[in-house]
Structures are given as C-alpha cells and as structure tokens.
Amino acid sequence: MKFAYRFSNLLGAVYRQGNLNFTRDGNAVISPVGNRISVFDLKNNTSETLPFSTTKNVTCVGLSPDGSLAIVVDEDGAAVLVSLITRAILHHFHFHKPVSSIRFSPDGRKFIVTKENVALMYHAPGKKREFNAFVLDKSYYGPYDETTCIDWTDDSKCFVVGSKDMSTWVFGAERWANLIYYSLGGHKDIIVGCFFEKDSLDLYTVSQDGTLCVWESDTELDGLILKKSQDKPKLPRQGEEEEEEEGEERDKVEGEEGEVIRGKVETAKEREKKKKNVRYKMMSKHFFNKEGDFNNLTAAAYHKPNHILVTGFASGIFHLHELPEFNLIHSLSISDQRIASVAINSSGDWISFGCSRMGQLLVWEWQSESYVFKQQGHFNNMASLAYSPDGQYIVTGGDDSKVKQGWETSGLKGRCPAVWNTNTGLCFVTFTEHTSSVTNVTFTSSGFVIVSASLDGTVRAFDLHRYRNFRTFTSPRPAQFSSLAVDASGELVSAGAQDSFEIFLWSMQTGRLLEVLAGHEGPVSCLCFSPVQSVLASCSWDRTVRLWDMLDSWQTKETLPLTSDGLAVTYRPDGQELAVATLNGEISFWNPHTATQNGSVAGRHDLQTGRKETDKITAKQSAKGKSFTSLCYSADGESVLAGGQAKFVCIYNIKEQMLIKKFEISCNLSFDAMEEFLDRRKMTEFGSLALVDEGAGDGDGVSVSLPGVRRGDMSSRHFKPEIRVSSLRFSPTGRSWAATTTEGLLVYSLDGSLVFDPYDLDLDVTPASIRKQLRLQEWASAIVLAFRLNEKALKQEVLEKVPHEQIPVVCGSLPDIYVEKLLGFIATCLEKSGHLQFYMTWAQNLLMLHGQKLKNRSGAILPTLQALQKSIQRHFDDLSKLCDFxxxxxxxxxxxxxxxxxxxxxxxxxxxxxxxxxxxxxxxxxxxxxxxxxxx
CATH class of the missing domain: 1.20.5 (Single alpha-helices involved in coiled-coils or other helix-helix interfaces)
Known part of the structure; x- marks a missing residue:
C-alpha cells in the first residue's frame, strides 16, 4: 500500500493536436494532450488530466450534448467511449481508418463519424439498452476525397459534410422525400468549416483559401417531408372490399381545385409544393485575404445564437465576423504559428484557440478583449525538475524555445525555466533570460529562489517574490554547464562543466566566483550537496565520484571508484548514504564517511528498453547499452526511484536490494522506442517503412514542393520523438513523485481514499462499536478504534465529534503509536477542510504535548510534518491575500x-x-x- 502511486496529472503540456471542446456549462475546455485528455477549469483556474489513455495520439474528440459522454479517437481510428462523470472507459471500438471529425446530434440520439470519403451515422450509446455501444445506422457516400468537417441542424433532421474535393454535401438524417442529398460547389480549395444557420437550412461554408460562401435554402426545416415506407400493399379479405369502397365514397369531397386524401382537402398548389425538392442558392461570397497574401485559413467555428464566425489562420491571426453581413468585429494576432483549432463556448463569450506547433492554448473573451486563460507548455525535451521544500511548486527546465511570455508576437526566443503549481496544475511564471538549453534547475532551502544552469555559459538565480533574475554567475572562460547543486544553507552554488571537466563555486550573497575545483578527467555529469554537512559529491564520466570538503579549503575528501562511467549521484535525506548510477546499468550504494560500498542493484533488465523503428535488433539486444540516468531517494530514505531512456520507472528497496514496483509512464505508440519485437509488416523490399520519408507537411503550406511555388519547405522531415525519462523527484511530503518525460511532466500520487489498510484489526473493531464509544463520550478510545479500522470517512466523523474543549485532554491520553497517524490524517484533512481552527488546534496540541517524542523520530515523521506545513502554508497564502484585499x-x-x-x-x-x-x-x-x- 505504501507504493500505491497512481497517475495524478500531466503538467507541461496543454495542447498537442486535435479539436478543442467546451463543456456544456462553458466553464471548462477539453484539450487533447498527446494520447490523453486534459480538462482546464476556467472558473477555478485548475487543470485535470483524465486517468485513461489511447494507444496513439488523439486526433478528434466528440462531446455529447449533455456533457456526460465523450468519444475519443486516435490516429489509427481506435475509439474510446468515456464517461466524463466517473472518468472511466465504457467501451472500446475501432473504425479501422483515420477519423477526421466526429459530432453528436443536438438531440443526443445519433452521432456522425467521417473517415476517408464516407460519413457514418451511429446510434448514440446510452439511449437504448444494447450489447454493442456503437450501432451503425446509415452510411453516406458523396465526396470524392477525404471529409474534413461536420455540422447538424438544430432539430437533428439534416447534417452537412465538407470535403477536400472543394465540395459540400447536405444529407438528410431521416428518409426525406424532398432531400436525399445536395452537393454545393463554389470553392477553389479544401473546405475547412461548414455551418447551418440557427433553426434553418441556410448554410455558410469556409475554405482554406479564405473564402466564405453564403447559401440560402428555399425550404424551411418544417418543409421536409418524411418519405413513405414502400411496403407491399396488404390484400383485403372477402367482405372488406365493399366496406373500403363505401369508406372512400364517404371521404370523397367534390371541388374545383383537387381531391381529398385521407379526408383532408389538398389544393394543387400544396401538392406542387410538397413535390418540390430542396434547392440552394448562393447569396454572397466574401474573401478574408483581400490583400492577396497567401495566408491559409486553418480553423473556423460558428456560434449560431450570436451569429459570430471565428476564423484562425496559419500566420496566427484570427478574425471575428458577424454573419450574414460579414461585419468585422476583431482582427488580432495571438501567435506567429498556425492556429490548429478554434472553439466557442455555449454563451458565445469565450473563444479557445490551440496552436499545435508551439503547444499553446488560449481562451479569449472577445467582448472585454481580455485573456481568460493563457498557457504554453514545453513542446520539446524537458531536461530537469525540482520540487519546492513545501511541495507546492515544481520548476522545470528544457531545451525548448518559446515565444517570450508565451503569446506576444515579438519573436524573441528563449529557453525558459517554468514554475508549476501542484494544486492547480498550471504554470504561473516563466523566466526567459537564458539563451540556450536549460540543463538543470533547483530550489534553495528557503523555497523562494530558483537556480538554473544552462548551455549558454551562465547560472542564474530567480526571485519568486518579485519574479526577476537577481544573480547571474559566469565562469572566467566560457563553459557549458551540465550539472548544478545548491547547499543546504543556500549560500554556495556549484555547477559542473561538460567541456573543461571543472566544477565552479559561487557565493549566492555576493555573486562572486569562490573556487574552481579541478581533478576530474571527464565531463561532470551530476552534482549533489550533503543535506547535513558541507560536502559536495561530484559524479563524472571518468568512473569516479569525488567528495569535496567545503570547509577545508575545498580539497578532495574521498574518491569513490566506480566500475563504469558515472551518470547520476544523490544523497539520502539524512546524508548517511550515497546512491550512484553508472553506465553499465547498476545502482551502487556507498557510505560517504567510510568510502565503502554497502550494496548494488543490477537494473538493466528492469529498465526494459524498447527498440526504435529503424533498429534491426530486438529490444532485448538494444537494452544492453541502456542505463539509469536519474536517481532520487524517497522521503523516508528506504527506497530509491530510478529512470532512464525507457518507458519504465523503477522503485527499489535499498535494504533488500530488490525491485518493489515498476511504473509504465506511457503506452503511446506515437513515440519511438515503444515496441519490443521486430515487425515484418513494416518491412518492404526497399527497407523499413520508417526510413521512407513521406514528405507530408503540417498544413502550413504546400506538401509537395513544385517549381515556381511560393511556399513549401524542401527540408521538411517527419520524425517520432523517443520515449525517455530525463529527471525524477520525490515530493518532500512523500505523497507524490514527478518525472519529466517526452510526454511532459507526469505527477503520480497516493490515492488514499481507495486504499483500505487496517491496523491491529480484530472482531470487536466495527463502525457500530466506534459509534457506541462516541455515545459514551470515550473520545480517545473512539479515535483509536477508528484508526485501527482506517476508513477515512469514519476517522473524520469521529474526529469532528470531539468537543473543542476536550482536544488537549484527548491528545494527552493518546498512545504514542497513534500520534503520528493522527498528525498525518490532520495534515490530509486540513488541505481541503473548511474547519481550519479546529484542525489547527488538534495539530498544535499534538505537537506541544508529544514534541519530544516526535523529535526522536524526526527522520520518519519529517514527511508528515512537511505535509502539515504545506497545508497550513496554502491556507495562509489564500487567507492572507483575502485579508489584505x-x-x-x-x-x-x-x-x-x-x-x-x-x-x-x-x-x-x-x-x-x-x-x-x-x-x-x-x-x-x-x-x-x-x-x-x-x-x-
């Protein structure tokens, strides 16, 4: 139960590709992030990644009108039916071909899926009791090329499909007599969006070359006639013929204009009107690119009640127009990259934009002309991460080049350490002073200073109070820094160079260079300060770990010989042990005082590396050259977390030197190095399919570069990023750990509500006996029994029934073994409860009455105290801002x-x-x- 960590959240990525959706109330955005789905709550300013994933990257998401179901489809056409209420997968389905779009009908009874040149209509799941969740109703053929977009009429009677063959097709969802299908032309490029007018069959179509066509129908929605079922006529029996003839004579009415059918008079004009088929007429044509520039229109959305059309372009510009007059409301530039998706919420106030190349997500309120939400994740490799001492924040660094501050169009590039809030899952500050890749980041012991090392030859310190770079450390000769460490006092800053093999020491107070430590004969791969002594451990490719004494003239205290190149080194939280990862896949444990090795773990087989698509060997052969590149001790120091160039993260028990658990951080086959065996289906007579360059662009310009074209990148290549874990860190509270991976920043945490872990349980410990003790006002006995049963709801019930004035008495009479358990439970409850004074009174009395006993077990109690401090600090921050305001x-x-x-x-x-x-x-x-x- 101690290692029951589950996937909690995905940070560092807010949008990758696919379509954006607003929830039914319009307060949250559903965004595809790789092979997962993230929900961004715009009211509470929080993010949540749903606990399921597809086998490949998500390309489109369909949301039911009531907001309870979602259909998620990946690149291969594999679909997952998900309940957004329970966050659980309900059904798996495969369309066998890539799906371009998916859309539920407004009444929620059916949904349309477009793949290749076919539109498939299915019965919506949940409306009928059926064994199969996806039941095909009809298939609609018409376009000659791939379909691109769908829209329904408000009464779900008809739908329209746009295609790459520059045509738009209107189909009837039922068997209408006057509308089977209707094809519309008028465009010279791919159809990007097609939209029905509110309560009408009138149409708007938008193409990639920036052309808008307005179509008017000569028939209203009420004018659609249901086609009669062509069943065989029933033969009347003898004796019924005369009755039918009498009935017909009785129903017949003479008149000049026509005859009566089924007893109702119908004029010739009405009969003619009913026979008339639905027809469309182009009323007007408008152009977005009036200056003649080649700026492709890439995304469009239409809000029917407000008649607002939003269009996004490849240059990062978006327009707001009022239809059908085509009045321009706004024309703004939010980025210099292609806008891949646009969505409007139900009220029409908020517009969301997604930029796939930069990983940007923006929500714009067009009436007040202000940002509601603005985030940009790392879209390239994330190199390192660090937790703040209270566990509330995570800082990450990578080698991505963002637009400065995320969304300005100045074009200033920078490699940025970003700071993330673990409670909300959002980035609240980005520092852009570095001009090259950030290789390492860390917090000081105070938690208000971030230090980062970069390949640009600088080490910078950032202040989290004023959000500024207040120190810049440089070396006498230009050097590229690949490792970084700050001592426990926050006064000494050290960085290792990968080209000169030297370690540089600076003073945080003055910013001056104190010493240059020389002695390593290879690049310095990792640095770590002892948490209890002023000793620096440095790991190098020269197969040694050196311990430098900061108090004794910075001399080498010990040299630990390794069996292979050293890649990572870390101290145990109490400073009494050292863990080193080497190139041969081993993790060795050393005593830093006696310079002796205590044990080692051979972890190469546990790493379980996958093979790349271009490799001609299996994963087992490829794993021989792989090793762990990141290490981290748990908060109690009993286990170590290890990861490397593979999709697995391993937890080892140090005392037993054995593997406890493996976590698979990704099952996304869109990444490289995920497969284990050779696949002969991907081999051709010309070699592997992965080596054949498809030459497909991303939609910005021309895919095939021909002589005379104005746009088209001849050097464009398609590649798959390789799955890897670049950095790992345990939270100071021990309740979670984070990893920087190819997917982003993954956070795994303990889900205490789903874990039943009774302690000292016997037959007398039942909820009835616990409540009996409460009625007898035996408070301490009730608390002990509740903690033996260990059910969260019951513990909270017992604790909150204790009178406020009895808390000191109960705390004094508790057995020692339950003090730590009660303190940890109070830290958990205090994080979300509104009874602040009540729980803080419990914590204060426990710490005051049992402080000396807890001090003797400081190593074991430290995660609990840090969790308590985190909860109190969070409430303090919220209340202090509220009180100041x-x-x-x-x-x-x-x-x-x-x-x-x-x-x-x-x-x-x-x-x-x-x-x-x-x-x-x-x-x-x-x-x-x-x-x-x-x-x-």
Whole structure:
C-alpha cells in the first residue's frame, strides 16, 4: 500500500493536436494532450488530466450534448467511449481508418463519424439498452476525397459534410422525400468549416483559401417531408372490399381545385409544393485575404445564437465576423504559428484557440478583449525538475524555445525555466533570460529562489517574490554547464562543466566566483550537496565520484571508484548514504564517511528498453547499452526511484536490494522506442517503412514542393520523438513523485481514499462499536478504534465529534503509536477542510504535548510534518491575500462592532439608571405613606 502511486496529472503540456471542446456549462475546455485528455477549469483556474489513455495520439474528440459522454479517437481510428462523470472507459471500438471529425446530434440520439470519403451515422450509446455501444445506422457516400468537417441542424433532421474535393454535401438524417442529398460547389480549395444557420437550412461554408460562401435554402426545416415506407400493399379479405369502397365514397369531397386524401382537402398548389425538392442558392461570397497574401485559413467555428464566425489562420491571426453581413468585429494576432483549432463556448463569450506547433492554448473573451486563460507548455525535451521544500511548486527546465511570455508576437526566443503549481496544475511564471538549453534547475532551502544552469555559459538565480533574475554567475572562460547543486544553507552554488571537466563555486550573497575545483578527467555529469554537512559529491564520466570538503579549503575528501562511467549521484535525506548510477546499468550504494560500498542493484533488465523503428535488433539486444540516468531517494530514505531512456520507472528497496514496483509512464505508440519485437509488416523490399520519408507537411503550406511555388519547405522531415525519462523527484511530503518525460511532466500520487489498510484489526473493531464509544463520550478510545479500522470517512466523523474543549485532554491520553497517524490524517484533512481552527488546534496540541517524542523520530515523521506545513502554508497564502484585499472592510467591521458595543453598553447603563430611579421613587412613596399613617 505504501507504493500505491497512481497517475495524478500531466503538467507541461496543454495542447498537442486535435479539436478543442467546451463543456456544456462553458466553464471548462477539453484539450487533447498527446494520447490523453486534459480538462482546464476556467472558473477555478485548475487543470485535470483524465486517468485513461489511447494507444496513439488523439486526433478528434466528440462531446455529447449533455456533457456526460465523450468519444475519443486516435490516429489509427481506435475509439474510446468515456464517461466524463466517473472518468472511466465504457467501451472500446475501432473504425479501422483515420477519423477526421466526429459530432453528436443536438438531440443526443445519433452521432456522425467521417473517415476517408464516407460519413457514418451511429446510434448514440446510452439511449437504448444494447450489447454493442456503437450501432451503425446509415452510411453516406458523396465526396470524392477525404471529409474534413461536420455540422447538424438544430432539430437533428439534416447534417452537412465538407470535403477536400472543394465540395459540400447536405444529407438528410431521416428518409426525406424532398432531400436525399445536395452537393454545393463554389470553392477553389479544401473546405475547412461548414455551418447551418440557427433553426434553418441556410448554410455558410469556409475554405482554406479564405473564402466564405453564403447559401440560402428555399425550404424551411418544417418543409421536409418524411418519405413513405414502400411496403407491399396488404390484400383485403372477402367482405372488406365493399366496406373500403363505401369508406372512400364517404371521404370523397367534390371541388374545383383537387381531391381529398385521407379526408383532408389538398389544393394543387400544396401538392406542387410538397413535390418540390430542396434547392440552394448562393447569396454572397466574401474573401478574408483581400490583400492577396497567401495566408491559409486553418480553423473556423460558428456560434449560431450570436451569429459570430471565428476564423484562425496559419500566420496566427484570427478574425471575428458577424454573419450574414460579414461585419468585422476583431482582427488580432495571438501567435506567429498556425492556429490548429478554434472553439466557442455555449454563451458565445469565450473563444479557445490551440496552436499545435508551439503547444499553446488560449481562451479569449472577445467582448472585454481580455485573456481568460493563457498557457504554453514545453513542446520539446524537458531536461530537469525540482520540487519546492513545501511541495507546492515544481520548476522545470528544457531545451525548448518559446515565444517570450508565451503569446506576444515579438519573436524573441528563449529557453525558459517554468514554475508549476501542484494544486492547480498550471504554470504561473516563466523566466526567459537564458539563451540556450536549460540543463538543470533547483530550489534553495528557503523555497523562494530558483537556480538554473544552462548551455549558454551562465547560472542564474530567480526571485519568486518579485519574479526577476537577481544573480547571474559566469565562469572566467566560457563553459557549458551540465550539472548544478545548491547547499543546504543556500549560500554556495556549484555547477559542473561538460567541456573543461571543472566544477565552479559561487557565493549566492555576493555573486562572486569562490573556487574552481579541478581533478576530474571527464565531463561532470551530476552534482549533489550533503543535506547535513558541507560536502559536495561530484559524479563524472571518468568512473569516479569525488567528495569535496567545503570547509577545508575545498580539497578532495574521498574518491569513490566506480566500475563504469558515472551518470547520476544523490544523497539520502539524512546524508548517511550515497546512491550512484553508472553506465553499465547498476545502482551502487556507498557510505560517504567510510568510502565503502554497502550494496548494488543490477537494473538493466528492469529498465526494459524498447527498440526504435529503424533498429534491426530486438529490444532485448538494444537494452544492453541502456542505463539509469536519474536517481532520487524517497522521503523516508528506504527506497530509491530510478529512470532512464525507457518507458519504465523503477522503485527499489535499498535494504533488500530488490525491485518493489515498476511504473509504465506511457503506452503511446506515437513515440519511438515503444515496441519490443521486430515487425515484418513494416518491412518492404526497399527497407523499413520508417526510413521512407513521406514528405507530408503540417498544413502550413504546400506538401509537395513544385517549381515556381511560393511556399513549401524542401527540408521538411517527419520524425517520432523517443520515449525517455530525463529527471525524477520525490515530493518532500512523500505523497507524490514527478518525472519529466517526452510526454511532459507526469505527477503520480497516493490515492488514499481507495486504499483500505487496517491496523491491529480484530472482531470487536466495527463502525457500530466506534459509534457506541462516541455515545459514551470515550473520545480517545473512539479515535483509536477508528484508526485501527482506517476508513477515512469514519476517522473524520469521529474526529469532528470531539468537543473543542476536550482536544488537549484527548491528545494527552493518546498512545504514542497513534500520534503520528493522527498528525498525518490532520495534515490530509486540513488541505481541503473548511474547519481550519479546529484542525489547527488538534495539530498544535499534538505537537506541544508529544514534541519530544516526535523529535526522536524526526527522520520518519519529517514527511508528515512537511505535509502539515504545506497545508497550513496554502491556507495562509489564500487567507492572507483575502485579508489584505479586504483590510479596510475588516477595520470598518471591527470599528462598527465596537461602536455597537459601546451603544449597547450605554443603553444598558441607562436601563440600570432607570431601574434605580424606580426603586428610589418606590422607597420614597413607601416612606411618605408611613409618615401619613404616623400623623393619623
């Protein structure tokens, strides 16, 4: 149960390819990211990656009108039916051909799938009880080339299909007598979008060359006539013929204009109208590229209630037009790359744009002309990552060249460390000062400074308070830095060079170079500072690990000999052990004080590398040259996490020196090095199909470069990225770990709600007995029994029924073994609960009463304390911002309450004075009566 980590989220990638969709309420965007689907909540500013994946990259997503189902289709045509409520896969299906688009009907009863030149209509799943979820209803043929887009009428009676053969086809979803199919021309390029007008058969078609055609139909939707079923006439029996003849005579009515059918008079004009087929007429034609530039229109979307047409172009420009007048509302440039997808939400306020080449996703509110959402992920290799000390943030660095700040069109390129919030899954700051690939990143112990090393010859320090680069460290001679480490105090910064074999030391306080450590005879691959001592461990390709003493004139303290080239080195959290990964696939464990080896793990076979498409050997033979390139200790120091150039991440137990668990980080066959065996189906007489260049472009220009064309890249090549794990890190809390991979930044976490792990369980420990203890007000006994049963809902129920004034007494009477469990549970509850003061009172009393005992087990209790600190820090950040924003309102409320208190006190004082006056008057009246009686 301790290693029951599950996929939690995918960061570092917001959009790859395919179509964007808004949810039914219009508050979230559903975006395809590789072979997964991410949901970005625009109201709460959070992201979530759904826990399923397809075998290849997703190309199109179809959403049901009620928002409960989604059909996800990959590059090969393999479809997955997904419930967006339970996040579970309901059905698998294969269309056997690549699917270009998919669309549900507005009534949710059917959906259309277009593949090649065919449109297939299926019954929507869930409407009828059927064994097969996808039941084919009809197949529609018409276009001669591949189909590109679909749209339905509002009443689901007809649909329109656009094609690459420059034609648009209108089909009837039912057997209409006056509309079987209708073909529309008028374009000179590929149809990008076709849209019906609201509650009408009128059409708008948009082509790739920037042409809009407006089509008007001579028939309304109500004018469609259902075709009669052509069944064989039923032969009447004897005795019924006379009755039918009498009935016909009875129903017949004489008149000048016609005869009666089934008892209703029908004029000749109505009969003529019914026989008339649906026809279209081009009303107008508009052009987007009026200047004559060759800017392809790549995406389009139409909002029917508002009559707004949004078009995206290959240059990154998008237009907003009001139809049918074609009035321009906006014309803006959001990028210098091709816009691949456009979507509009249900209210028509927000427009989402996706740029596949740059991995950009933008949501624009056109009425206020402002960004609602703006994210750009790493679209190239992510080289490294680091957790902040409280586990709330992750910083990543890579060798991608982004547009500065994500969306400006200035064209300034930079390699950027990006900082991600682990709670929301979104990037909130990007630093763009580096001019080459970022090779390593790390946090200082304070958590407010990020240090990054780059191949541009600089090491930079960034401030997370002011979001600026406040230190730049350079070497006397230009050097490319491949490794980085910062000591526990945050004062010493070290970086290793891959060309001069030297290690450079700087002071964070002054920014000056302190020392250049020489001694390695090969490139320095990894650096790591001891967490408890001022000792630096450096790993090199010269088959040694050197320990440098920072207090004793930076001299070599120890030299550890390795059996092969050193690739990674890391200290255990308590600083008493060192783990080293070498080129021969081994992980060796060393005692840094005695310079002796404690053990080793041969992990080459566990890495299980796949073979590339161009390889002529199997994966087993290819794995002989692979090894682990990244290592990380768990928070308790009992296990080590290892990954390399493969799709697997391994967790090893150090004491037993054995593999505990393997995680498959990806099953996406769109990446290279995923297959294990040779596939003869991909071999031709000319060699492997992977070596044959298809020469297909990405839609920006001409695919085949001919003499005289203005656009077309002769050097364009198609390649598949190789799956690999470049960096691994455990969260300081131990509840999660992250890996930078070819897919992006993958986060795996413990799902405590699904894990039942009872402790010291016997027959007497039941929910009934626990509630009985609560009725008897035996609070400590109830808590102990609840933690033995270990059900989260029951533990929370017991804890929240304890009276506030009884918390110190209960904390003092708890057994020592349950103190740590209760503290960890409080840290988990505090993260999401609204009872802040209640749970913080529990934490304070536990720490104050059992502080000395917890201090003796500081190594084991450290992840729990860090989780508690993370929860408290998160609430502090939220509440401090809220209080700062409402500071004057709070002061006004306090002053008003004081004023009311004074007023109430004054009223009570006057009431008391009045009562005293009444008592005095009663006494005086009684005295006067007594005097009168005396006189009498």
């Amino acid at each position: 409402n500071m004057y309102n709070i002061r006004y409320a306090v002053a008003l309450s004081k004023q009311r208190g004074l007023k109430r006190a004054a009223e009570e004082e006057t009431e008391d004075q009045g009562e005293e006056d009444e008592d005095l008057s009663e006494e005086m009246s009684e005295a006067s009566l007594e005097d009168a009686e005396m006189m009498l």
